[in-house]
Amino acid sequence: MVEEVAQQPSRNHLPARAQVVIVGGGVIGASVAYHLTGLGWSDVLLLEQGTLSCGTTWHAAGLVGPLRASESGTRLVQYSAELYASLEAETGLAAGYRNVGGLIVARTEDRMVQLRRTAANAVAYDLPCELVSPERARELWPPMRVDDLLGALWLPGDGKVDPADLTQSLARGARMRGARVVERVRVTGFGVADGRVTGVRTDRGDVEAEVVVNCAGQWAKALGDLVGATIPLHSAEHFYVVTDAVPGTHPDLPIMRDPDGWTYFKEETGGLVVGGFEPQAKPWRSPDDLPYPFEFQLLDEDWEHFSVLMEQALLRVPGLEETGIRKLYNGPESFTPDNQFLLGEAPGLRGFFVGAGFNSVGIASAGGAGRALAEWIVAGAPQEDLVAVDVRRFAPFHGDHTWLRSRVSEVLGLHYALPWPNRELESGRPQRTSPLHDRLAAAGALFGTRMGWERPNVFAPALEYTWGKPSWLPASAAEQRATRTDVAVFDQTSFSKYAVSGAAALTALQWVCAADVDVPVGRCVYTPFLNERGTYEADLTVTRTGADSFLLVSSSATTVRDLDWLARHGVPARDVTEEYAVLGVMGPRSRALLSSLSPDDWSEEGFPFATSREVGVAGVPVRATRMTYVGELGWELLVPVADAGAVYDAVHAGGAADAGYYAIESLRLEKGYRAFGRELTPDYGPVEAGLVFATDLTGAKDFLGRAALAAHRDALAGGGPRRRLVSLVVSSPEPMLWGGELLLRDGAPAGQVTSAAWGETVGACVGLGYLRHAAPVTSAWLAGGRFEVDVAGERYAVRCSLRAPLG
Numbered sequence: 001m002v003e004e005v006a007q008q009p010s011r012n013h014l015p016a017r018a019q020v021v022i023v024g025g026g027v028i029g030a031s032v033a034y035h036l037t038g039l040g041w042s043d044v045l046l047l048e049q050g051t052l053s054c055g056t057t058w059h060a061a062g063l064v065g066p067l068r069a070s071e072s073g074t075r076l077v078q079y080s081a082e083l084y085a086s087l088e089a090e091t092g093l094a095a096g097y098r099n100v101g102g103l104i105v106a107r108t109e110d111r112m113v114q115l116r117r118t119a120a121n122a123v124a125y126d127l128p129c130e131l132v133s134p135e136r137a138r139e140l141w142p143p144m145r146v147d148d149l150l151g152a153l154w155l156p157g158d159g160k161v162d163p164a165d166l167t168q169s170l171a172r173g174a175r176m177r178g179a180r181v182v183e184r185v186r187v188t189g190f191g192v193a194d195g196r197v198t199g200v201r202t203d204r205g206d207v208e209a210e211v212v213v214n215c216a217g218q219w220a221k222a223l224g225d226l227v228g229a230t231i232p233l234h235s236a237e238h239f240y241v242v243t244d245a246v247p248g249t250h251p252d253l254p255i256m257r258d259p260d261g262w263t264y265f266k267e268e269t270g271g272l273v274v275g276g277f278e279p280q281a282k283p284w285r286s287p288d289d290l291p292y293p294f295e296f297q298l299l300d301e302d303w304e305h306f307s308v309l310m311e312q313a314l315l316r317v318p319g320l321e322e323t324g325i326r327k328l329y330n331g332p333e334s335f336t337p338d339n340q341f342l343l344g345e346a347p348g349l350r351g352f353f354v355g356a357g358f359n360s361v362g363i364a365s366a367g368g369a370g371r372a373l374a375e376w377i378v379a380g381a382p383q384e385d386l387v388a389v390d391v392r393r394f395a396p397f398h399g400d401h402t403w404l405r406s407r408v409s410e411v412l413g414l415h416y417a418l419p420w421p422n423r424e425l426e427s428g429r430p431q432r433t434s435p436l437h438d439r440l441a442a443a444g445a446l447f448g449t450r451m452g453w454e455r456p457n458v459f460a461p462a463l464e465y466t467w468g469k470p471s472w473l474p475a476s477a478a479e480q481r482a483t484r485t486d487v488a489v490f491d492q493t494s495f496s497k498y499a500v501s502g503a504a505a506l507t508a509l510q511w512v513c514a515a516d517v518d519v520p521v522g523r524c525v526y527t528p529f530l531n532e533r534g535t536y537e538a539d540l541t542v543t544r545t546g547a548d549s550f551l552l553v554s555s556s557a558t559t560v561r562d563l564d565w566l567a568r569h570g571v572p573a574r575d576v577t578e579e580y581a582v583l584g585v586m587g588p589r590s591r592a593l594l595s596s597l598s599p600d601d602w603s604e605e606g607f608p609f610a611t612s613r614e615v616g617v618a619g620v621p622v623r624a625t626r627m628t629y630v631g632e633l634g635w636e637l638l639v640p641v642a643d644a645g646a647v648y649d650a651v652h653a654g655g656a657a658d659a660g661y662y663a664i665e666s667l668r669l670e671k672g673y674r675a676f677g678r679e680l681t682p683d684y685g686p687v688e689a690g691l692v693f694a695t696d697l698t699g700a701k702d703f704l705g706r707a708a709l710a711a712h713r714d715a716l717a718g719g720g721p722r723r724r725l726v727s728l729v730v731s732s733p734e735p736m737l738w739g740g741e742l743l744l745r746d747g748a749p750a751g752q753v754t755s756a757a758w759g760e761t762v763g764a765c766v767g768l769g770y771l772r773h774a775a776p777v778t779s780a781w782l783a784g785g786r787f788e789v790d791v792a793g794e795r796y797a798v799r800c801s802l803r804a805p806l807g
Contacts, residue, residue, distance in 0.1 A: 018045035029215035031370025033174035042178030050295035059331035076368025102158030120742035142248035220356035229346035240275025259416035261312030281412035347564035420465035421738035434493035453494035479659035487587035534708025581644035586634030618650035631671030672804025724777035
């Protein structure tokens with residue numbers, strides 16, 4: 001590497017300017033630098049307050065397991081493994097990567113169901129895996145006891161890597177392409193002008209920059225707070241031990257995970273690394289109170305806290321009783337409120353990017369996450385579906401330190417907890433409540449959360465978690481029946497709501513909306529926001545409330561993301577979410593009920609579908625919009641918060657049944673209605689989703705993503721999309737589907753369910769899913785195949801159609 005040294009005569013020199021400054025020399029910062037230079041951006045400066053990998057990276061366990069809960073997450077880690085295996089040939093520094101395989105063992109039937117579902121996911125993602133017996137598991141991992149196990153999942157693609165060596169190899173690769181790495185420089189602030197970052201301030205001077213990337217690990221939140229960027233993470237103490245030699249271990253011993261015992265095991269120099277994720281974590285110091293310097297340091301030993309893991313480790317590997325412990329590692333690590341890492345450009349501050357909060361999967365994710373963030377920086381937008389990790393999924397109130405401390409205690413333990421369908425986090429609640437919360441709680445509502453809002457899921461005695469049919473299902477079924485046959489009221493206050501007004505409002509909205517929103521006042525338009533690739537960024541309704549004014553209603557979870565998207569494209573939007581409650585009054589009797597409470601005309605002729613107007617209900621001025629997400633006659637009533645109780649009481653007294661979001665999920669799937677984040681993502685466009693009709697592609701107006709959408713449409717005529725969304729109905733009423741299940745055609749993998757729920761009207765589970773096919777997915781092709789769904793290893797016949805079950 002003589003040439004590399006010659007290119008950088010002084011690594012301690014701090015330049016006055018760089019195109020990109022990366023803050024943090026852990027594995028994430030090094031990966032971003034490596035990938036930026038690989039994309040041709042050579043003027044990259046990586047700053048580290050200590051030395052490379054000295055924060056959290058050095059004491060990471062180094063596990064690399066490609067199979068994740070989603071396809072996008074799986075692809076990120078797959079790329080990481082491929083990169084780590086090839087780095088030495090490129091940089092001359094080995095990353096210590098070994099493809100040793102991995103085992104996940106199960107003690108309970110519930111865990112076995114999870115493993116069978118995981119195995120089906122692996123098939124959907126084309127990853128090798130095998131369900132094996134306890135005896136075979138012991139052959140693969142001789143040191144363990146197996147008499148209490150029901151089975152295991154063998155994942156031959158799992159590997160391990162040396163975190164410090166990996167970081168050094170990535171940093172060398174970046175240097176070889178022109179990047180500068182300067183250690184012992186502490187970033188103390190940032191330059192900001194006109195809503196854009198202009199550089200960094202350090203204890204050794206200022207550096208101008210066009211782009212700043214905050215990869216500071218547990219210090220990332222404190223740095224973000226300096227410029228008002230919400231980076232919600234909090235450190236927790238994270239434990240593992242390294243043992244003396246254990247009989248049966250060898251360098252290629254697979255990784256073994258025993259999630260029912262909250263523990264994992266990997267070989268290290270003849271012994272074992274034994275770590276885990278205890279159910280109740282031990283939060284560390286507040287993000288604004290982290291020590292400096294803090295290089296290659298550990299926290300005090302806490303054998304009492306570690307004992308819950310050690311007891312389970314001794315149960316699984318009895319030989320540890322006779323084995324010495326070399327060291328207990330207690331290293332702090334940062335975790336986010338939802339156990340997903342943080343990636344992307346901070347809303348409201350152009351050029352300020354974040355890559356942090358990796359929740360103990362930073363080593364596995366670093367390669368893929370570094371590439372994804374580098375592509376985002378260079379292209380100016382994400383180039384794949386990163387919604388689940390996008391920093392814009394959080395709002396400023398998520399940055400509260402006390403709340404984060406409460407949440408991190410729960411989040412760490414979720415790594416190995418059973419990933420129940422519809423699981424709701426319990427800590428740090430409530431954050432936001434609708435004006436109807438107390439009324440709904442008194443009526444028996446069981447609440448879930450979205451963007452901090454407490455929302456009624458179902459009106460039932462208890463919120464049971466299970467893989468099968470839950471105890472609350474009869475209550476949800478009754479809510480569905482009420483909506484389909486009578487009238488129900490839904491509290492949808494959590495909807496995101498934005499007011500757009502001004503002389504430029506129409507022109508700006510016409511560009512970001514794929515549908516034509518130049519409609520008469522009082523019309524409501526269903527439209528997507530598309531990106532330049534012609535894929536989804538949002539799915540919402542736009543109501544024209546005046547000549548130069550519009551009301552946008554979008555998903556509860558996407559408030560910050562939507563507002564950021566609008567601002568980036570010159571749309572002057574104001575968030576009015578908390579000013580209005582929303583009551584969905586839905587069902588065949590909704591017209592009669594509302595007519596009895598209002599002097600206005602609710603008739604078909606007087607109030608047709610997709611119209612919106614100001615009316616009076618129970619003496620309260622409200623905006624009523626005839627729009628539905630459940631597929632029945634109904635209206636969404638936008639009510640000033642102060643008056644929401646009076647309107648709800650009147651509607652309820654008129655006979656409307658209370659209903660929750662579980663019922664909405666079932667009802668919308670029976671009608672084939674899509675949801676953003678599941679069917680509609682940045683990986684798919686209207687062609688694949690079957691929603692070209694919801695755009696103005698056949699019209700004259702231009703809009704963002706039109707050219708790419710037209711190309712997708714033309715590709716359909718020439719051979720069809722690679723995937724196509726279909727509705728499905730399970731032929732048997734017995735199985736319970738939750739989404740994520742493998743779909744098969746004539747016994748071969750053909751796709752995956754995106755959403756599923758019990759459909760009471762249909763009498764079986766219904767869902768939506770994407771099917772893969774080299775040619776167009778037509779009704780004839782669907783009719784000509786035998787489709788099945790894999791439900792935890794059991795296969796059931798399903799009917800797949802381009803039309804919804806109740807379409």
